[in-house]
Amino acid sequence: MTNTTHKPQAKIRKVNFKFEKPFPKHWFNNNPIATHFMNAQHLVFPDGEKFFIRSVKAFAEVYKNDPELKKRVDNFIGQEGTHFAEHQKFWDIMIDQDLKPMGFVDFYRNSAWNGLESWFRNKLVKNRLGDKLALSITVALEHYTAMLAESGILNKEMTEKMPKEMQDLFMWHAAEEIEHKSIPFDVLKKVDDNYPLRISGMLLASIGLWYYLTKGTIYLTQQDEDVNRKDIPKYAFDFLNNFRKNFGGTLSKQYYQYFKRDFHPDQIDNYHLAVELLKNKNYA
Numbered sequence: 486m487t488n489t490t491h492k493p494q495a496k497i498r499k500v501n502f503k504f505e506k507p508f509p510k511h512w513f514n515n516n517p518i519a520t521h522f523m524n525a526q527h528l529v530f531p532d533g534e535k536f537f538i539r540s541v542k543a544f545a546e547v548y549k550n551d552p553e554l555k556k557r558v559d560n561f562i563g564q565e566g567t568h569f570a571e572h573q574k575f576w577d578i579m580i581d582q583d584l585k586p587m588g589f590v591d592f593y594r595n596s597a598w599n600g601l602e603s604w605f606r607n608k609l610v611k612n613r614l615g616d617k618l619a620l621s622i623t624v625a626l627e628h629y630t631a632m633l634a635e636s637g638i639l640n641k642e643m644t645e646k647m648p649k650e651m652q653d654l655f656m657w658h659a660a661e662e663i664e665h666k667s668i669p670f671d672v673l674k675k676v677d678d679n680y681p682l683r684i685s686g687m688l689l690a691s692i693g694l695w696y697y698l699t700k701g702t703i704y705l706t707q708q709d710e711d712v713n714r715k716d717i718p719k720y721a722f723d724f725l726n727n728f729r730k731n732f733g734g735t736l737s738k739q740y741y742q743y744f745k746r747d748f749h750p751d752q753i754d755n756y757h758l759a760v761e762l763l764k765n766k767n768y769a
């Protein structure tokens with residue numbers, strides 16, 4: 486069943502989040518592991534979102550003659566462009582906190598994008614399989630961001646543990662992720678509606694996303710001289726327990742929905758969460 490009752494049009498909003506220095510080092514619930522998991526997202530999202538944009542743009546010839554889809558894709562690209570710029574601002578704050586984010590970013594860029602992505606785009610050229618795989622990974626990661634967004638919006642007591650500006654950044658991003666969740670999916674459907682292709686993208690996306698978020702969390706924790714090493718197991722347990730409590734239900738249910746042959750993101754009725762949040766926060 487497809488539910489499009491509340492489907493909003495994705496649109497580009499002007500935002501400008503400002504983070505004051507010094508920013509609290511363990512800004513999420515006073516838990517360094519939870520904080521560095523969120524910090525890892527500040528590091529992983531920007532280059533990931535640039536990948537989403539080039540993956541969709543690679544098939545511009547497929548959507549350029551469909552004015553409705555072209556308009557949606559333009560708004561998707563505009564939204565992702567704004568997201569990466571806003572998250573990237575926090576890199577400077579991390580440097581101010583004596584963390585070295587660029588060490589991780591360089592590793593991530595070289596392995597994921599200059600390494601793996603360019604390998605499969607250049608090697609899998611028959612029927613543009615490499616480009617299609619990149620788009621399929623993008624679609625899968627958009628499913629992930631929409632799942633994380635839904636849980637983040639619904640579990641208000643979790644985001645209330647963040648400083649206001651950070652809470653606003655993540656909630657604005659979450660709302661726009663839900664708003665545009667079906668756009669790359671509709672492009673992939675038009676490019677190649679092949680089930681194994683879509684599922685391969687999800688398998689690769691799952692490995693990549695959790696690998697880099699875990700690696701980034703560990704990297705930043707190792708660098709953080711304000712963490713008492715003997716407290717790490719306690720912080721890690723608290724973080725994992727809260728993560729399971731707040732995200733586990735949505736992630737496990739909606740992850741498997743993606744594997745249905747007739748899956749479409751509109752089948753998950755959460756557009757109203759984005760609409761209400763953007764209205765309550767007075768985003769035009």
Ligand SMILES: [Fe+2]
Nearest residue numbers: 534565568662
């Ligand atoms: Fe985004």
Ligand SMILES: [Fe+2]
Nearest residue numbers: 565627630662
């Ligand atoms: Fe997105």
